[in-house]
Amino acid sequence: MLGKVASHFGNDYDADGFRTCSITGLDIHRSAENHVKLFGLTAVVALIIGGIFAVTVALTRWELIGLVGEQDYYTHLSMHAWNVLIFWMVFMEIAILYVGGSMVLGRRLPLTVLAKAGWAIMVVGAIGINWSIWTAGVQEAPLLTAYVPLDIPMEFYAFAIVFLLGTTIAAVPFFATIWLEKRGAVDRTLPLVTFGAFITSIIAVQAILGGLVAFSYALIWHLGIIDTINTGVYRTLFWTIGHGSQQINLLAMITVWYFLTHVVGGAVVVSEKVSRSAFVLYLFFINLGAAHHLMVDPGLSVGWRIFNTSYAFYGAAFASMIHAFAIPAGLEAGRRQRGLGGGLFGWLSSAPWRNPVFSATIFSIILFGFMGGITGVLMGQMQLNMTWHNTFATVGHFHGTVALGTTLAFWGLLFFVIKTMFRRDYISGTLASVVPYAYAGAMGIATLAMMYMGILYGVPRRTSSVVENIPGTDFSLSAAVPLMTIFGIFAVLALLAGVLFLLVAAGSLLFGKRLSDGDDGGLLPDGGYSTDGGESVHAIEMRGTFTLCMVFLTVFVVLYVLNWYLLSQLWAIGA
């Protein structure tokens, strides 16, 4: 068994510990590769645990099944949230920092002791959080937010602090990589992917600092060091990490989009200036957006709310729309340069749709944009938030962002890593190809159903029964039962697709054929890894992308108008 595990941490390296990637041509050092694998595999373990609780949560909300009673439901929901949203994503993100740093720059990973120590502390924190949720007993489960002044076990806050400290330590080798690269070469420019990872890490530092303050504040109150705790202050602090971590997910995902569309689709960078400026806009504005969780809170002025929820005049939404053009345009330009597919969308239809790395990435982009992105801006508008806040539609929104967008992008990355770093062929190419389609399709419908239930029937989140039965009253939101049935069926299908992903991934690692040196496993983009100049990128036609963006904008405008129309039908409220 141990030998089997160990065999996954070995490739043929030269005397200095480097090897050349058969696809990207990057020089990869053993130290970077092994730590990427360590964090990636740990992330998958968290995904499995969180996924098991997705089953119990979904089958409870589908009240026809009503799997778990109210007494235990919140515990299950807390386990789901922390394992998938935090542990699955954050372990992946550390791996992504090492890819974007050491691997792309062709360096060894410095300070590997800190990488290992960070990993160990994160694992202790994660196990401790799971343990404190599970053993809360007469105290309450924290859910994701651990709001004060609920009676939540104080160990929970302590382990949350441990986890954040571990994450910070694990990120140090990445910062050291950037520093070593830049030392004595300040006028050189980092590759775009490294730049994206770097911006991600700075935003992560801001988020983690906020998180440390928030959880410490709650902890010293639980310890009795301070007598009273202010609800609104905790919420503001909490959301710097609660949403800040979502910005990390977003930036890591966008970085992965640039990376994967390039390596398997042949994308180029259509404008370094524009894409990098968009990342810089994020740096300045995106963390303000954490305020969109506080739109219907008492005690905050209108000016503060509007300025912050809009990331200062939508600076960060603008940045996202820039990437929404730049990434497909990179694909379009790169493929047109190679002469792949003419017409408006030939570059897209001729793309490697059977390659799960590619399809997962594209579905991630589309579903994130159309489902997560648009709804995020809508519900983040102060007035519209009154109709979204804490409804099931909110859950729909963030499953559009993290469960569809980020999770699919990370699956694409894992599919890529299985071949390029673990050097294993998929145990079944067909099953691997099916995974992104099955998950994107089923989860997409389940997510839509959640949104509709929230907006059209006001179904709340964080409750175990409400459409069939509200305890103590005859009233229930029974009109939503048909949609709940659709949700239930497609959630189950999505979960099965998740199981399929795990079977293919684990099966490939354990039983996949080992790829020989230089074998690209069929991942190389048609027409070769890089284009050899020719026409300048900016002069290439990008009308396909432009058309897609106009479709996106149209949907955005229509949904915007509809939401405001629904709002204006409400009774008058507000001074």
Add this chain to the structure above:
Amino acid sequence: MPGPLDEPEGNWWDQPINRREGMWLGIAGIWSVGIFGWMSGFTRFGDQNPVGETYHVSPDEFRETVQGYKEEADENEDGHLIPPDDSVYIGARRFDWDGLPAVLEVDREYDIHLGAYDVQHGFSIRPEHTLSKQINLQIFPDTEWIIPMTFDEPGTYHVICNEFCGRGHNGMHGELYVEEA
């Protein structure tokens, strides 16, 4: 041709931008400013804004205020509260709504005073006849929020708690009746 994994070549900042990308930048910029303008303008000309005065109160103070209000209020034959004036008090506590059921008049502006006695709660209200008309507000145990509301349709309005407030949160429901004057 360098990709996103390579150091960009030459003076990349001064490279021209593709015409369509430039157009998209303009469109996205206008849209961003536009929706900001609408949201901000709506606080002036719109009728639905989550805005009202707030006061810092301790949970006990707020409980006493609600108690005083209930003593002053009339009751109809079903035992539902009829507010003495334009102020309506609703105190959220695990796991019911103090001050509900209440009976309000249609088309009359009330100041709804929202607060909580213990932990955070979610004030989620909708008329029984149109579930899609729903409003959700966050409630704090240390803050009193005074939000004016004018109900323009008679009917039974249901209040559900939609912030997790402990085991029992599930059944935290109350009613508000809006009647013709």
